[in-house]
Amino acid sequence: MAQSNKGSIPRSFIEDLLARSDIVQVINQRVPLKKAGTTYKACCPFHSEKTPSFNVNPQKQFYHCFGCGASGDSLKFLMEYDGLSFIEAVEQLAAMSGMEVPREKLTPKQQEQQQKTKDLYDVTFAVAKYYRSQLRSHPMSEQAKAYLKSRGLTSEIAKEFVIGYAPDGWDNLVSGLHADEAMKAQLVETGMLVKKDNGRVYDRFRNRIMFPIRDGRGRVIAFGGRIINPEDQPKYLNSPETSIFHKTYTLYGLYEMRQSRQAFNNVLVVEGYMDVVALAQFGIRNAVATLGTAITAEHLDILFRQVDDVVFCFDGDEAGKKAAWKALELALPLLTETRTVKFLFLDQGEDPDSTVRKEGVEGFQRRVTQSMSISTFLFNGLEAxxxxxxxxxxxxxxxxxxxxxxxxxxxxxxxxxxxxxxxxxxxxxxxxxxxxxxxxxxxxxxxxxKKPVEITKLKAKSIVLQMFAVLFERPSWGKVFDDDFMALLTGSENAEFRFFARALSVLKENGYLLESWERWFSDAKRVKVLEQIRAIPLNDDDEFLSSLYEQIAMQITNELTSESALKKTTPENVGDMDALSAWFELQKSIKK
Structure with a gap:
């Protein structure tokens, strides 16, 4: 049995529900399907593709994408596409099929809690209807209408997002909804009324344009309000956290994005609900916004269930960059397989609405396409x-x-x-x-x-000479050798290693510039070493040189850190930096 806060759903009902449901109808309402023989096809809604590989089989009541591997039945599709829980998907599919979901008998306490939650959704829905009616008919709503028109919003888009108006005053909700004491308590619980210490209540939202916030099933769970009078503060005000509204798990515009029934390659995360609505007005339906809180890991999890590519669109000021950095820190551990995160910073003083008005939809989409990758943003930010x-x-x-x-x-x-x-x-x-x-x-x-580079093919037998030959090709690689390594070199009884330490010190002192290093080697005391280095033929290939470099460095490290070598390392050896004569004796056996 499936468990829910309304009681257990018998497994037999779920099987009967799937048997009665038509998966083609369920999916076609969200993703337009085309008949292809005995099956139906479409471009997959779960990944980006140009050639349809998403197949729906009406006989087997099953869908499968040959591109990304997504597959399942009607319930699985509702969960993945609409972002519903299993219980929510069962309830949705049952409603579409005209069936009532049976449940085990609840205890009186469970029944009370279930009714209480249902009543809260009914109250928030009633509030949304009230605010909507006030936008249409309240004598003081003209200023609100004028603001919405100035932002280019049509009556159709305002209707789709159920945008309303909260009149100025302290008791509009109580009088407008004819609220009794029980409903007043519910309005307080949903955050629509604020209760004073003396027990009196007043409207939280006053003289504001109201944006209902909906969950994945389209139920109104909270509100956001934007000021009309610039002197009022704060500019944006959201409902407080309640038993049905949790900012951590809620994204404004997500429900509307899903209802657009469009396939998206990415989702835009913008800063406010007005940005979401304004972009929707221009046909950009893949924008969502957080609600008075920074992006959370839960938000990202929800978004990555919709698409693989998330684009954060922020103002280019310090506040915008700070919010973007927070998003980077949360997103980085979640970037697996095909997931990506990008960052779009708008010009100073611009928002998505003003940008799309100036540059048009194509210009704005071009900006989205050219968004900064997470790696570029990361290292640019760290360098700063x-x-x-x-x-x-x-x-x-x-x-x-x-x-x-x-x-x-x-x-x-x-x-x-x-x-x-x-x-x-x-x-x-x-x-x-x-x-x-x-x-x-x-x-x-x-x-x-990898198969090691054949060092023995080189003319020089000395590993130090071989390292010099590599460093002459890539002098900056000398930065690898830290102070501890240098201390072992200078303290070694091996004259080659002590000379190597001296040469590395010179390279570092001259900013790892090859010209300066060559001049040092050209000194009469060292020119013979330079000749031997130049006699070593090397292939100027990064992979070859890197592999060779790694092997030599490991070989030198192993020799330096061997037990016998460490016993022979003494502080006195540090002074013997230019032991060329001893080294030249060692070089006599080298074949030229």
Whole structure:
């Protein structure tokens, strides 16, 4: 049996309901279907496609998409497409079939709670009707009508969103609805009336344009009110949290978006309900808005059930960027498979309504298409927090540190991809960034599994000379070697390693510029080493060099950190930085 707050629904009824329902009719009301032999076809409502791969089989009462794999019966479709719970889907399908949902007998307490909740929905619906009638007939509503007309709203769009008017005054609801004491209590519980300490009540919304807020089933659960007189405050006012209204799970315009029966590639998240209505007026029906609260993980979960691509559209001011950053932090761990999040920042002083008026629907949609990716917004935002320019070593180190927690919480392939973007900004290989940040990246593991580059084919046997040859091709990769690594090099008994440390220090002191480093090597004492480096042939290919670089770095690290090497490392060796004569003795065996 299926459980609900109204009692259990027998499984036999659910099976009977599915047997009596016509899945073609259910889906066709939401997604236009075309006959194709014995089945019906359409472009899939659950993913973006140009060639129809969504099939509905009336004999089997089943749908299946050969593109994304979505499949199920009528109840599953209502849950996925309308965003309903299982119980809500059963109730919806039963209503469409003219059937009453049977339930086990409820206890008196359960019956009381059920009736109380039903009564609250009835009250909010009555309030919405009252505000709607006031917009049409109240003598003081002309200013409200004038404002709506100035925003270009037609009577049809106002009717669709059930936009109304709350007259000025303190007791309009009580008198207009002829509310008795029981209804007054319900109006207080739904937040429409405010109760004073002395027991008296007054209208929460006064002289405002009213926007009913509806849940996934179209029931009015709350209201938003916008001022008409600029001197009134606040500009926007929403109902408080109640037993039937939770801001964390509610998005204004979602019900209307679903009712448009259009297929969307993305959903726009805008800042206010007026933005949603204004865009709908221009035929842009895929906009929703949060209600007096920042975006939540629950909001994102609801949105990702509709589409894979969510675009946040905010003002370009600091408040808009702050809200966008909050959205980024919540969205990043949720980006799996085909999900994406983008950011559209409007010009200063502009909102979606004014932008679409100036640039037209095509111009606005072009902006949406060109929205900033989450990776670009992330790293641009992190760079803005740096105390040093990104061109400096200090700035790059700060960026790595700031990036780590965001990359660590990303899922699927995102950690590797974000690290790749970071590597381009700080000019370090991905594998080294993984080591620095303590992250296990799939790309790093993949490189380890690759067949090693045949180092023995190189003329030079010295791993230090081989490393020099790579660094002469990619000098910025020298940033990889940190202070701890340098300390081991300078303290080693191996003369090559001590010279390597000195050369790295020079490279760092000269900002990792190849020209300066070559001049240092061209000194009479070191020119022989330079000749040996230049005699090593290398393929100027990033993948080849990166793989070779990683192998040499690991080999040097292993030699430095071996137990025997550590025992021979002494502070006295630090002073022997230019032990060229000892090294040249070692080089005699190198084949030129």
């Amino acid at each position: 927090k740096l105390s040093m320019p990104i061109s400096t070593i200090e700035g790059q180190q700060q960026l790595i540190s700031l990036s780590k927690p965001y990359i660590a919480q990303a899922q699927a392939a995102m950690p590797d991809l974000l690290t790749k973007v970071l590597s381009e900004r700080v000019d370090l290989p991905v594998w080294r960034l993984g080591q620095i940040m303590g992250l296990r990246l799939a790309s790093t593991q993949k490189n380890r599994d």
